[in-house]
Amino acid sequence: MGSAVNQLAGPLLLAVSGLYFLATLALRVFGRRTPPPPQPGLHWLPSIGVDLLLIGVLQALQTSGSVNFTPLFGLPLLLASVLGTLTLALGTAACATLVLLGWAIASGGADSAQMYLQAALTGTGYFVVAYLAHLLAARLISEQKMARRSQVDAHTQRAVSALVMQHVADGVLVLDTEGQVRLANPAALLLLGPHAEGGVPFALGHHGAWAPLLALARETFALQVPQMVDVEILHDGLAPMALRVRSWPTHTRAAALSPDEEPLCVMFLHDLREMEARLRTEKLAAMGRMSAAVAHEIRNPLAAISQANELLAEDLSDPSHQRLTTMVRQNAERLVRITEEVLDIARVQHRPLHAPPALVALDDAVRHIWADWQAHDRPRRQGQLKLEAGSAQVEFDTEHLRRVLVNLLDNALRYMGPHADSLCVSTRITPSGRCGLQIWSDGAPLDQSVERHLFEPFFSSESRSSGLGLYICRELCQRHGAAISYQRASRSLPRGEVPGNAFTVLFRGGSQPGSTPSLFDTIGH
Structure with a gap:
């Protein structure tokens, strides 16, 4: 570099520069792959300490009219400000300032006052740079931690959403303005029929059976308000699939999207047959609560019929009449068994443990x-x-x-x-x-x-x-x-x-x- 500026460096200066290069190479090879702890301590000597020492030596070897090595103090200063604490940064600035003041004292001469002032101003600049660089580094580190935390939260939210979509009973579809299905859970693919077995993405307009869903999505985008409607999915050779569909737009009139966001529509598909089965199950439970009274009312007439039939059979001698009474008795017994079975099923009760196995x-x-x-x-x-x-x-x-x-x-x-x-x-x-x-x-x-x-x-x-x-x-x-x-x-x-x-x-x-x-x-x- 001295040759480039038409200045020849002495052998001692070259030796110090070579030593600086070897120290840097040794720190790169034998040093740790992670930064040292930010607190001040001896662990900073191989990096910041060596930099201050060798740059100070270069500054002491500087001759009049030669290259000024003062800007090199910015290297350990920035290193301490970015990777260390504020105390370490200010301490490094103080050390660099002391080196400059010591060099000014050692130089002496007629312009010693000017050199003192220059060293003081440079040291003041080092303190300002150290403080500002440390604040900027702390802000960047804080932003990096927040970004990393947000990324982890986003991954967690995505994993939870995927898990919920995979196991939710209702079908879930996410569509864009073109009717393209961006996301669909297994329940939705099952409800849409065999034409959706290929998985996402697919377009609702590619199959006529999905036309009601496509029309509802377009209406949701146009009105920008949630919609709910009952539709039928008609597939060739299969029974009609009755669905209750609820759709929500990601953008509404009250909350518009930002320019970099894409409008989407989220649909929830619910099988009406499942809903009807649930309602019927609830009705069955209500019927079970009424079954005791109903059974009592049925048993009494059956008992009266059976008793009257037995009394009548004692007075009948005609074989045809006796066959009729036998039929009455058998059917009455059958009605009793059916009543007991219906009661058992309605109550959903197992056979008593003390009953002998049949x-x-x-x-x-x-x-x-x-x-x-x-x-x-x-x-x-x-x-x-x-x-x-x-x-x-x-x-x-x-x-x-x-x-x-x-x-x-x-x-x-x-x-x-x-x-x-x-x-x-x-x-x-x-x-x-x-x-x-x-x-x-x-x-x-x-x-x-x-x-x-x-x-x-x-x-x-x-x-x-x-x-x-x-x-x-x-x-x-x-x-x-x-x-x-x-x-x-x-x-x-x-x-x-x-x-x-x-x-x-x-x-x-x-x-x-x-x-x-x-x-x-x-x-x-």
Whole structure:
């Protein structure tokens, strides 16, 4: 550098400069990768101390007309102001000022007063620079901490929002002004149907079934106020999906967006069938509270009818009249059983613990129930019966087992195909040692929104169905410690591998009651 300004440096000056370079290189290689603690201490000597010492030596070796090394004191000064405390910064400024004053005293000469004044002014500038640089560094560090904290909060909020959206029951859509879906949770994709299986992003205008949602989004953007409307999503080959949709704009007339923000619309999709099922469940609970009084009113007339029928049977000798009284007695007893079952289901009560378990031979009971069910409409009620449980007995009331099996058979009859093997009733012992009953039919797959509420009361995909059949099956199974489940499964038949719907009942008992139940060997997913 001396050659560049036409000034030659002495060997001592070059030696000090080389020593300064080596000290810097050693600190870079052997020093810590993180800054030292900000408090004043000996740990600053390898950096700030060496800088002040060597720059002071360079300043002492400075000759008249040579390069002025005074600005180099700004390096340790800025280092102390940015990385250290205010005390360290002011101490570094004081040290640099003392070095300058010592150099002025040592130089002496005719212009010593001017050198003193220059050193004092330079030292004052060092103190001002140290103070201002430290304040600026502290402000930047504070802003950096706030930005880092805001970033962590944003990541946390994003993770929480994603978790809530993934598990919320309602469907959630986030749309832009062009009708493009920016964000959608699994519940929303399920409600929108198979055309949304590709995931986001997708446009609502690409499919005609989503036209009501697109129209509502445009209206929300135009009016800039929340909207709520009931719509129907009509997919080809599927039942209409009734939805209650609530939409909110991210910008309103009261709170406008800033220029760098994009207007969005947030939609919440709620399945009206689920809402209706919840209302029906609440009605069922209210019916349960009334059932005691109703049962009392029903039992009294039934008791009077049964007693009168028994008295009448004693005076009748005609065989045809006796058959009539027998029919009256049997149907009265059946009404009593039905009343008790409805009461038990409404109260959702298990059998008392002190009641002895009712044992029934599974294969024999299923064979008789199957024969009785077929006898009502034999040409239509065709199917396969495979009984492989042997002489195994299960803890289940015979009439309750009849109710469960008949409900499942009636349900399968509505959806199975016309083939002779479209329906199959089978029993066997599972590998875990539990007895199992399965009703399989080759019906069409259930909609996922229907499958989620399959065993809920009053929930049905058909308007003519009460929605109580599968609910009663579940409650009766739970009363006897059994478990009922639904699977989409395939069965190997002479006409090939046929997919279908399987309802499996696993009864209580077995060598490993706590193990996970397995499907029958004839079923493959």
